[in-house]
Amino acid sequence: MTPAARISAAIEVLADIDARRRPAADALKDWGLAHRFAGSKDRAAIASLVYDALRRKASSAWIMGENTPRAVVLGMLRLQRGLDAGAIAALCSGERFAPEPLSGEERDRLATADLSGAPAHVAGDFPDWIEPSLQRLFGGDLVPEMQALATRAPLDLRVNTLKVSSREEAHDALPHLGAIETPLSPLGLRIAPSEDGRGPAVQSEPEFLKGWIEIQDEGSQLAALISQVKPGEQVVDLCAGGGGKTLALAAMMDNHGQIYATDNDARRLAPIHDRLSRAGVRNVQVRTPRAKADAVSDLDGRMDCVLVDAPCTGIGTWRRNPDAKWRLRPGSLETRRKEQATVLDRAARLVKPGGRIVYITCSILPEENDDALSAFLERHDGFRPEPHDALPGQAGLQSLTEKIRRTAYGLQLTPHRTGTDGFFVAILRREA
Structure with a gap:
């Protein structure tokens, strides 16, 4: 397919997303099934265009003066891809499979329009209804913080110290990936996003298959390190899902x-068994719930640490899931808040005196972070937040100290400040 034909396809996919209010991945899959002539490189390029358009949907519509799929793609080519009006016009020739030629107004806007005077939710590309919440956290940094959350994310890897002696050894075994060491996590390797958005097939690498590396955002790595789990401790990962943080904790505990x-949700646990085996983990017992029964009721009051990687809106992952931002609704936030309260209350029963709850979200909304903890502390006597100023240093993450954003109870990571996904971490200690 020509570059112009790929742009036409991206416009078509965006129209499907708008019309049917469906995830981008589903629309892209259906497009591929209906256009089997498109090769893997074509499909990847179209997906990259679609996701870039969703990253910059509000700002692209602003500079083009309308919110149609065509306008959003054209605006994205200017704002995200850096093409000038002439280059965009050359792609929109109206020839076979190419978009229709630019109108005079489209050409003028591409040549002259900018984001001067745009409201924060437009300049930062996020739903306007969450602006008051974001303002509470970011204040005057709101727009640059949200613009950073609209960029492409790198591919981060965590080196598994159960299988390899050092990050350097893993790095040296993967020279063809062009990875660099992550600046904050001592266990991370980073692969920059390519121009077309495609990443290397890491999961087919021999080092991945041998368990040397796992795909894990640097922010998630840092959250696990801040938990400060130690060899010999008794730990519950209460929302383990596919096991990313479980694997990190097992390595920290050296089995x-x-x-x-x-x-x-037992279905979310399904991938964990193969991952544990590949990583050489031997100190994890998977407790799969049966018929809604509590799988860890026998552990109440015995745990040194309970990790709560809480269900949340996932706003901190918008670099990777840009379509999710436009499907977020107030009702979703309220549902997540109730789930967070439930899982925190369950964690409280598991912790022994002197033990701790490590509360983590991939969100930047205070309602899911400080507010959730404030409500928990009102419901439960005998818990206190750990002083979080010292947490990075205690975890051996001195380089994080100056970059982190501190909130009332925890630490907020963001793409703008830490170059990671948006993660929140706090520790609550049960009094002895």
Whole structure:
């Protein structure tokens, strides 16, 4: 397919997303099935155009003066891809499979329009209804913080110290990936996003298959390190899902002690077994819930650490899931808040005196972070937030100290400040 034909396809996919209010991945899959002549490189390029358009949907519509799929793609080519009006006009020739030629107004806007005077939710490309919440956290940094959340994310890897002696050894085994060491996590390797958005097939690399590396955002790596789990401890990963943080904790514990990995959705736990085996993890017991029964009821009051990787809106992952931002609704936030309260209350029963809850979200909304913890502390006597100023240093992450954003109870990571996804981490200690 020609570059112009790929742009036409991206416009078509965006129209399907708008019309049917469906995830981008579903629309892209259906487009591919209906256009089998498109090769893998074509499909990847179209997906990259679609996701870039969703990243810059509001700002692209602003500079083009209308919110149609065509306008959003044209505006994205200017704002995200850096093409000038002439280059965009050359792609829109109206020839076979190419978009229709630019109108006079489209050409003028591409040549002259900018984001001067745009409201924050337009300049930062996010739904306007969450602006008051974001303003609480970011203040005058709101727009640059949200613009950073609209960029492409790198591909981060965590080196598995159960299988390889050092980050340097893993790095040297993967020279063809062009990876660099992550600036904050001592265990991370980073692969920059390519021009077309495609990443390397890491999961087919021999080092991945041998368990040397796992795909994990640097922010998620840092959240696990801040938990400060130690060999010999008794730990519950209460929302383990596919096991990303479980694997990180097991490596930190050097396979000594015990981790109980569970999740209220048994389907989310399905991938964890193969991942544990590949990573050489031997100190994890997977507790799969049956018929809504509590899988860890026998552990109440015995745990040194309960990791709560809480269900949340996932706003902190918008670099990777840009279509999710436009499907977020107030009702979704309220549902997540109720789920967070439920899982925190369950964690409280598991912690022994002197033990701790490590609360993590991939969100930047205070309602899901500080507010959730404030409500928990009102419901439960005998818990206190750990002083979080010292947490990075205690975890051996001195380079994080100056970059992190501190909130009332925890630490907020963001693409703008830390170059990671948006993660929140706080520790609540049960009084002895």
